[in-house]
Amino acid sequence: MARAMGTDERSGACLCGAVSVRLPRAMCDVGVCHCASCLRWNSGPWMSLQAPGATVSGDALVVYRSSAFAERGFCGRCGTHIFHRPQDGPEIAVSAGLFQHVELHIAREIFFDAKPPFYRFVADSEKRSSASMAREWLPRLLIRRMRRWLRRLR
Ligand SMILES: [Zn+2]
């Protein structure tokens, strides 16, 4: 039912249709996250599209602060996982499985060193380690958090 409503490749929805996502443009690069949090969240790696500018709508959306810097959104009615995003900043990754886009392919795998041995993908993708993710993201997120605190002090 939900799938029928989102007929084009930029529209996606949860299982029950209460939460929908609209991409700013068609996207096909899937990122796979092997981190321990995603594994617990999904019972497997999380596959997502980096989609800044995506709009998420629906009253059933629940947002959960999953770490010091990030939050995860899911449908409070059917439980479908919708997004992961930093608490500060414009980035948002939305679940790739919400979309029926035939061109979807695995472009990168992150936290690759955290991947448990019981599965693997054959995709010839870019592999990023936990250390390289931390080097890229921690300084950026700390600076954003400090800016937010400073704005609050003014
Ligand atoms: Zn739902």
Ligand SMILES: [Zn+2]
């Ligand atoms: Zn993850």
